[in-house]
Each structure stands twice: as structure tokens, then as C-alpha cells.
Amino acid sequence: xxxVLVDPERLSRFDFGPAHPFKVHRLxxxxxxxxxxxxxxxxxxxxxxxxxxxxxxxxGFHSQGYLEALRLASSGMWVPNQFSHxxxxxxxxxxxxxxxxxxxxxxxxxxxxxALLDRDVDRSFNLTGGLHHAMPNRASGFCHVNDGVLAIQRxxxxxxxxxxxxxxxxxxDGVQHAFYExxxxxxxxxHQTGYTIFPGTGFEEEIGxxxxxxxxxxxxxxxxxxxEAYDEAFESVILPAMELFRPDVLVTQxxxxxxxxxxxxxxxxxxxxFERAVERFRAVGAPWLALGGGGYDVPNVVRAWALTWGTMLxxxxxxxxxxxxxxxxxxRGVTASRLRGSADVPPTxxxxxxxxxxxxxxxxxxxxxxxxxxxxxx
Numbered sequence: 001x002x003x004v005l006v007d008p009e010r011l012s013r014f015d016f017g018p019a020h021p022f023k024v025h026r027l028x029x030x031x032x033x034x035x036x037x038x039x040x041x042x043x044x045x046x047x048x049x050x051x052x053x054x055x056x057x058x059x060g061f062h063s064q065g066y067l068e069a070l071r072l073a074s075s076g077m078w079v080p081n082q083f084s085h086x087x088x089x090x091x092x093x094x095x096x097x098x099x100x101x102x103x104x105x106x107x108x109x110x111x112x113x114x115a116l117l118d119r120d121v122d123r124s125f126n127l128t129g130g131l132h133h134a135m136p137n138r139a140s141g142f143c144h145v146n147d148g149v150l151a152i153q154r155x156x157x158x159x160x161x162x163x164x165x166x167x168x169x170x171x172x173d174g175v176q177h178a179f180y181e182x183x184x185x186x187x188x189x190x191h192q193t194g195y196t197i198f199p200g201t202g203f204e205e206e207i208g209x210x211x212x213x214x215x216x217x218x219x220x221x222x223x224x225x226x227x228e229a230y231d232e233a234f235e236s237v238i239l240p241a242m243e244l245f246r247p248d249v250l251v252t253q254x255x256x257x258x259x260x261x262x263x264x265x266x267x268x269x270x271x272x273x274f275e276r277a278v279e280r281f282r283a284v285g286a287p288w289l290a291l292g293g294g295g296y297d298v299p300n301v302v303r304a305w306a307l308t309w310g311t312m313l314x315x316x317x318x319x320x321x322x323x324x325x326x327x328x329x330x331x332r333g334v335t336a337s338r339l340r341g342s343a344d345v346p347p348t349x350x351x352x353x354x355x356x357x358x359x360x361x362x363x364x365x366x367x368x369x370x371x372x373x374x375x376x377x378x
Contacts, residue, residue, distance in 0.1 A: 002046050003312055004115040004124035006108040007031065010050045011128055014101045017093055021263055021296040022142045027128055029298065029329055030305045036322035039309055048115070050128070053106035053150060061149045061178055066137045067099075070144060074099035086138035102144035105129055109147035109291060113154045116249060116287045123288045123312045126151075127305050130253040130293030132172040133199060141170065141198060148253060148291055149178040152185060155249050155289075163247035163286075164188065165238060167230075167277055168255025168293045169265035171202030171218065175253070181212040183374065186245045190233050192258075192265050193220035204359045207366055214370025217241055217363055222355050223266040227273035228348035229356050230258075234280055236360045242284060244371035250286045254278065255293025256304040260346065263296040271341045274304045278311045288312070299336040302329075306339065 008027035016022045034040050040047060058067055069085045073094040079087070088094045095101075109129035115121045132148050133141030152162050152175070164179075166172035166189040179185035194200040208216040219233050242250070258267040259274055281288060290308060295301035303321075310317040319339045326337065 001122040002044055002120050004046050004048060004112060004121055006112055006126040006128060007047050007049050008128045010104055015095060023298055025332060026298045026301045029334060030127055030302045033302055033306045033325050034309055036325040037317055039313060048111055050104045051107040052103040053110055057110060057150055058145060060153045061136055061146055063137045071099045086140050091142055092139035098144060105131060106145045106147040106150050109151040110154050113151035113289050116289060117158050125290040125309055125312060127292040130255060130291035132166060132253055133174050135174055146174045148175050152251055160248040162249050162251055163242050163245055164251045166253040167258060168253055169257040169267050170198055170294060172253060173199050173201050176216055180208050180216060181210040183211045183215050186215050188217040188238055188241060190219040192267050193222060196223055197265060204362050214367050217367055219359060221267060222352045224268055224349055225352050226268045226348040227270050227345050229352055230269055230273050237363055241371060247286055250281060250284055251289045252281050253291050253293045254308055256295030256301045259300040259304060261297045261300055268346050270345050271303055275307045278308045282311055298334050303336060303339050
């Protein structure tokens with residue numbers, strides 16, 4: 001079977017600004033590390049380039065007024081209502097050609113999703129994607145266009161039922177919003193509790209509404225969670241929920257800001273714990289679209305997504321990072337010598353596990369009966 005990888009090269013010219021935590025060069029560094037490991041020039045890998053999503057595609061989720069404001073701001077014009085659209089803020093700067101940036105990311109995710117409709121493709125990865133906070137009428141949380149929503153809409157248009165699992169440290173609020181009343185898309189987000197971090201949502205009581213009631217799952221974690229919490233969350237909630245729902249396609253958002261050392265979150269997941277998560281996704285056995293996402297410690301981002309692509313290919317990568325990549329990365333201020341980092345895993349505090357188990361029990365009581373009934377009807 002073929003694995004599809006999106007080449008991020010067309011995004012290299014964009015820049016959120018020197019003070020912004022979103023560093024675009026993490027994309028090129030990741031792609032170069034995959035090359036250094038020999039994970040691209042293979043018979044079972046198909047590399048596709050980025051193309052801009054069309055306006056009709058983007059209008060599947062975003063409003064005409066917002067897209068027009070984004071386009072005008074992108075060209076350098078002052079848009080009187082840009083702040084109401086979340087544009088020109090510290091989080092969502094208006095930089096040259098930001099409209100093109102957003103639509104290239106979105107087009108990459110749509111095409112990566114569409115690739116899975118080919119019978120010879122079972123996994124695809126757009127590491128530029130996963131910009132999950134963008135809302136219909138506004139930019140939010142470093143995200144201008146919600147590529148994950150548009151990718152899922154492409155799969156739904158082909159009649160596929162989708163499970164979306166988001167392991168970014170921040171709640172996947174935009175994707176949840178898009179499918180909150182949809183029983184054909186199960187959204188699952190595990191993240192740092194909204195009491196302590198942006199966007200302030202994603203509590204266990206948020207389970208969907210109307211026809212979508214029971215098809216949204218949120219696992220908020222207290223700061224300091226660590227590997228033990230993630231392992232238990234997967235085994236007690238995430239994997240059983242997917243088994244009940246039985247998706248045609250799995251879509252994952254693989255933000256790396258949950259990894260120990262991130263600048264904006266405090267979940268202390270190890271790179272080895274991150275690797276276990278993506279191994280669990282592979283074991284689901286469904287066609288799998290992986291998207292990137294957040295991550296503000298560049299060496300963590302690069303290593304985590306290299307582990308992701310290796311896992312998608314069924315390869316166990318050596319811990320020693322190729323020296324040629326280390327030399328090139330050091331010239332850009334990025335240093336890393338071991339792919340999985342330290343083997344020492346911080347312990348999970350008891351209070352974190354207690355809170356997680358309480359949330360998991362609540363979710364199983366509220367959501368699992370609905371998923372079980374749907375499975376029996378199916």
C-alpha cells in the first residue's frame with residue numbers, strides 16, 4: 001500500500017514574525033529529517049505538492065465575509081472589521097500573503113484526505129495541517145483556515161464516517177464546532193484543561209447536541225499529566241470509543257505541544273509517549289489521515305513528526321539522528337542528537353490521575369451507551 005506525504009516546500013517563504021511562537025521553518029526541518037532517514041525516496045511513498053484550496057472548498061466551513069476580509073488583509077489593504085474576524089492580533093498576525101498561506105495548508109489537507117479514496121493508499125500525512133482553532137467567521141489561535149474541517153468534509157462527501165482524534169495540548173474547538181450536531185463524525189480531543197490554557201473549552205460535559213449528541217468526547221488533563229495519563233486515556237476512553245464507532249477513516253491532529261519542554265503548555269508527555277500514541281493510531285487499522293498542529297519547541301516538533309512518519313511506514317527508526325541533518329539544523333539554531341530524547345519519564349501526579357479517572361467515568365456514562373446503540377443500529 002502507498003503512503004502519501006505532503007511536501008511543505010511552498011510554505012518556506014512565509015513568516016509569522018520573529019516574536020511569534022509559530023515557527024514555519026519547523027516544517028522544512030521535519031521534511032529534511034525524513035529525507036535524512038531515507039523515509040521519502042521509496043517505492044511505497046508518494047509525495048504530493050501543496051496547492052491552494054479553492055474558495056468553494058473553503059466556503060464549506062468559512063463565511064464569504066471572512067474569506068474576503070482575509071484576502072484583502074493579505075494584500076496589504078486595511079480592513080475596517082479585521083479585528084472582529086480575529087485578524088491582525090498578536091495570535092493571528094496579518095503577514096504578506098497570509099491568505100495564500102492558509103489556503104495552501106488547507107489544500108494540502110484536502111488532497112491528503114482525497115488520496116485515501118484511492119484503493120492503493122492507506123495512510124497520508126500533511127504535517128503542515130492541523131490548524132484546528134479557526135472558526136467560520138474568524139481566525140483563532142494561530143489558525144486562519146480550518147484545514148482539518150475541510151479535509152473531513154471531503155471524506156464525508158465521499159460517504160465516509162470519520163473519527164477525528166486531536167492530541168494537541170489545546171482543545172480542538174474549531175473541528176468540534178463544525179461537527180457538533182453530526183452523528184457521522186466522532187470528534188475526540190485530549191488536551192490541557194481549559195481552566196488553565198487557551199481556548200478555555202473542551203470539558204467532559206461537551207458531548208455534542210441534536211443528532212450529534214454523544215459524538216463529541218473531551219478529555220481535559222490537569223497540568224503535569226505525563227505518559228501515564230495519556231496511556232490510561234487511550235486505553236479507557238479513546239480506543240474503546242473508536243471501536244464502538246467503527247470509522248471508515250481515522251483523522252488525527254498531532255500537535256506536539258503536549259511534549260515535555262513546550263513553551264505554551266505543561267502536559268509533560270515524553271517523545272516515547274507520543275510515539276506510543278501514533279502506534280495506537282496505526283493499530284486501529286482504518287485508512288489514516290495525519291495532520292500536524294501546534295508545537296513551539298522546534299526540536300520536539302521535528303522529532304515527533306519524524307516518529308509519526310516512521311510509524312505510518314511501519315518503520316522503527318534508530319535513536320541516533322543522522323549527522324548531516326544535525327549539522328544543517330544547528331546552522332538554523334536547532335539542536336537534537338537523540339530522536340526519542342531521554343528515557344527518563346516524569347511520574348504522573350496522583351491528583352492528575354484522579355481527575356482523569358473521574359472525567360473518563362463521566363464520559364463512559366454519558367457517551368458510550370449512545371455509541372453502543374448506534375453500533376447496534378449500524
